[in-house]
Amino acid sequence: MIKEKPTITWETFTEGLWRENPVFVMLLGMCPVLAVTNSAINALAMGLATTFVLLASGTLISLLRHNIPKQVRIATYIVIIATFVTIVDYTIQAISLDLYNALGAFIQLIVVNCMILGRAEAYASRNRPLKAIVNGIGMGIGFTFALLCLGVVREILGAGTLFGLDLFGPRFEPWVVMLLPPGGFLVLGAWLLLFEWMKQRKERAELEAAAETR
């Protein structure tokens, strides 16, 4: 078990943004990532809803971390998460029915987003509330950013629009396949390839630099 470090560093916040990005690096919570990213606005809404649940449940679990018995902790976490998801579900339904219909069952399925349970188990239950909040914000932004990466690409290619604005004019032939399920897999695969390529290029450059100095 990792020892509890009391200090909050810049690292606590940025960890979720890039180095441990929940989607691109840890491959957690893939189902909503692929399912609702057929337009940028859906992706943004889903990201915000997930961030809220992540933050709220993380805070509560962190506050209660000494009172939850170890044997039933997973069940407790899930019930806490389910409560906040129910709140989000009814809130979105009250604010925008269109958005609610577009996201469908995936709002309720935030409950089973492995990222949230994973963060609860690995971080919130071991750290002070403030630190859990800072880390939760970072993770939430990282998740939303990843959703937007997919949503923007799929909307531009699949419909020729961005946040509903027409980009290419009437002569553009949309790639409908990008809006359909296969598009989700292919776009995420392409992003991962790009990141892997960047990482390997950086590693090679570092190796060469190290060889030159020697």
Add this chain to the structure above:
Amino acid sequence: MGTETLSFIFLNAVLANNFVLALFLGLCPFLGVSGKLNTALPMGLATMFVMLVSSVCAYLINLVLVTFEIEFLRLIAYIAVIASAVQLVEMTLKKFTPGLFRSLGIFLPLITTNCAILGLALFQTFKEYDFLQSLVYALGAGTGFMLAILLMAGLREKLELSTMPTITQGAAVSLILGGLLSLSFMGFAGLGG
């Protein structure tokens, strides 16, 4: 709604609206446990069993919730039932096939957070299926999950024997394979609704 024939519900859940490849449910085990055929098969069976159990329980619970008009508790009630069903499967496997229990590892308790199972319970409630229809729907969804994970495992076993550029090693190539599988399953789209 709720008037579809049983064979239609089954085919729809297996092929046209395959839970993994068309509805994006249950991707974590789909990507995580599909490395080898002999772990993919028990994973598929365990998921299918949990689906059947939780579908029956969800149907009964929904009756209770509707009677007392407390539908806002649906999500919490369903997830609690699914967690117990998974616990049951875990204990059974540990008792009778310890080797298998170890090879599934962390992915066994994670069936709880497999969205395919909660998704199934929610969809059958939205579609207002009766008891028999729910059962067939669960069977179809389970078969569909198994089909997808077995196909994927077969592909990945073949892939291990071929040489690949270094950047495609890891998750990226699995996702692209998933995309191609999903593309081919779209050919069944006309069967469903």
